[in-house]
Amino acid sequence: MDKMEPEKTDTSPDELKRSLMDRYRETLIGRLTPRDLEEFQSYIRDQYDPAKGWDTRYRLKFEEKLRHYFHEEIMRREISSIETVLLLLTPEDLAA
Numbered sequence: 001m002d003k004m005e006p007e008k009t010d011t012s013p014d015e016l017k018r019s020l021m022d023r024y025r026e027t028l029i030g031r032l033t034p035r036d037l038e039e040f041q042s043y044i045r046d047q048y049d050p051a052k053g054w055d056t057r058y059r060l061k062f063e064e065k066l067r068h069y070f071h072e073e074i075m076r077r078e079i080s081s082i083e084t085v086l087l088l089l090t091p092e093d094l095a096a
Contacts, residue, residue, distance in 0.1 A: 013088070020085035021093065028069050028082070034091040040065065044083055 011019070021029060032040075043062035048054055066075055066082065075082070 016084070017088040020081060020088065024082065024085050028085070029089070029094065031069065032089075032094055034094060036065075037086065037089055037091060037094060040086045044087060 040062065043058045043065070046055065046058045047062070063075065070078075070082070
């Protein structure tokens with residue numbers, strides 16, 4: 001009997017970015033300004049400082065700003081994907 005090969009699910013960072021951009025284009029990306037994107041990215045980056053540990057103030061700021069774009073239920077369900085797309089985006093992507 002032949003063993004079935006598991007389906008490969010590896011995606012490149014470019015494929016991941018393109019997929020997430022397609023998913024959030026209308027609800028998030030089309031409404032973001034470069035300044036908003038920079039602010040979101042800084043909140044995500046600043047949540048953890050190796051010297052000081054976790055700083056929940058930045059997480060709260062991030063979630064507060066994100067509420068301008070998404071309902072609470074969607075945020076809870078899709079927070080990881082939203083964070084990922086925000087980290088992968090560049091200001092040039094907003095103009096596309």
